[in-house]
Amino acid sequence: MGSDGVFVGQDLYSGSSFVYDPWVLYAQGVITAPNVVIAGIVGAGKSSLAKSLYSRSIPFGRRVYVPGDPKGEHTAVAEAVGGKAIALGHGMINRLNPLDAGHRPNGLDDAQWTAQVTARRRDLLGALAETVLDRRLTPLEHTAIDIALQDAVHSSDVPVLPMVVDRLLDPRDRDNRLAEDGRIAGHALRRLVAGDLAGMFDGTSTVRFDPTLPMVSLDLSRVTENATLISVLMTCASAWMESALLDPHGGQRWVVYDEAWRLMAHPALLRRMDAHWRLARHYGIANMLIFHKLSDLDNVGDHGSAMRALASSLLSNAETRITYRQESDQLGSTAAALGLTGTEQTLLPTLGTGQGLWRIKHRSFVVQHQLHPAELRLFETGDRARG
Ligand SMILES: Nc1ncnc2c1ncn2[C@@H]1O[C@H](COP(=O)(O)OP(=O)(O)OP(=O)(O)O)[C@@H](O)[C@H]1O
Ligand SMILES: [Mg+2]
Structure with a gap:
């Protein structure tokens, strides 16, 4: 497969070195x-x-x-x-805030960046609620989450999940139908804040994805x-x-x-x-x-x-x-x-x-993938590695 790429090991048919790099092959048009x-x-x-x-x-x-x-x-x-x-896990000190803005790419203006963060937060909250509920959200539930999210973002520079849950379960100044529409999604997300999954997602992040x-x-x-x-x-x-x-x-x-x-x-x-x-x-x-x-x-x-x-x-x-x-x-x-x-x-x-x-x-x-002895030690898995 050419000579550009990382060394993998030996081609057992030809006996020669086998190298591989998906980006090189893509650039050469070998793969799409x-x-x-x-x-x-x-x-x-x-x-x-x-x-x-x-x-x-x-x-x-x-x-x-x-x-x-x-x-x-x-x-x-x-x-x-x-x-x-x-x-991450129960009893670990690390916490992550699902509403973190995340990494800002170069070249986005403020409006584009805000739109991107808003879309990501909305998608993520929807996905989290769907995961806990184990079903797709209805359009009404999406709207209720959206409005609760907007309220939370307006009320704080660092919105966190408990704010969204509060507003979902108690949408002040909004009509009652909204509370009805968001009730089930609100209870689903509440599990991440007060239920058995509490403690990992309900505050500002202590770790950062760099x-x-x-x-x-x-x-x-x-x-x-x-x-x-x-x-x-x-x-x-x-x-x-x-x-x-x-x-x-x-x-x-x-x-x-x-x-x-x-x-x-x-x-x-x-x-x-x-x-x-x-x-x-x-x-x-x-x-x-x-x-x-x-x-x-x-x-x-x-x-x-x-x-x-x-x-x-x-x-x-x-x-x-x-x-x-x-x-x-x-x-x-x-x-x-x-x-x-x-x-x-x-x-x-x-x-x-x-x-x-x-x-x-x-x-x-x-x-045949060839491992360097140092790699073999570093990659060691299973009981032997755990001692
Ligand atoms: N190319 C290799 N040369 C020599 N030993 C190897 C090689 N690849 C793997 N091993 C050995 O086999 C062991 C199991 O490998 P590895 O954990 O990569 O398997 P796996 O297919 O990912 O297994 P699992 O399905 O359990 O995840 C490693 O600990 C290593 O010692
Ligand atoms: Mg494995």
Whole structure:
């Protein structure tokens, strides 16, 4: 695949070095979108490959965002490259304010910036309410949230979620129908302020997402198994990140979704991922989506649902598909999804750790990812790493 890019390892067919860089291939017109999908069984070496791909690209000026790291395994890498990992969860001191204005890109005038912040806050509050309610909001509920948000923004320079909840549940000087329309959304958001999710989203932020760092990751390993909480945290984080991502001068950035099958179960998150996927080209973003088997995508939402369609569009918009070892019952569906030849299909169950079948557009490579001993120590996951 040419000689420009980061070193990945050895091409097992030709014996030569294999290098890869989605931005280079995009610039050369080899691929039309820089997104990458990696699938393989537990322990096949997917996360290690991801860590090498992104950390080896940092010296070339690329930045890395991990908007949700359920195992906390990217934290050590973030720190080693001079970035930062933000750990969130119950009992942690860190708090984030979903209404933060976020990163202001250069080149926006005040009116454009205000419009952008307003739109982001509105979207985020809507997404948070939908996540807690586990359904889409009605137009009336959107309006009620909008008005409560406007009131909160007018009354404070640093609006926080409790202000919005107060106004939703008690819209002074407004007519009663508004209170009725916003009541359920108000109670949903109240859960983040006074309910079981209190303490993380109800004040000013104690941590900042600094998009100028080489790497930022959101460590969710301390979040107890609470699907709503993970979803709410990731939704906030991706909104933060969006403000940085949507800076056309932000440079080339990896956005890594490790353990993506967990994240894709949340509809509001999946819609955001899909939006980022579509924006990738324009903003210099390369998304990386990691899961176990391609049929994970078939388990998203109900058959024929919008969620399922979104999940499969993620796959079809990734022209780099890296398949690590697959269980034998997955071979047929994997081969069908990726358009593999019979030989490639029979190869999949024989792949060893760190070996993958790379499909870049219509070309195939079998690559042994080579880890430097220092990387091996830094990337070490599982029981051995925890001691
Ligand atoms: N290219 C490689 N060369 C040598 N060892 C490797 C390589 N890739 C991974 N390993 C070893 O395999 C272990 C598991 O790798 P990794 O955590 O990347 O797997 P994974 O596919 O992400 O697993 P999971 O599905 O559990 O997340 C690592 O701790 C590392 O020791
Ligand atoms: Mg992994």
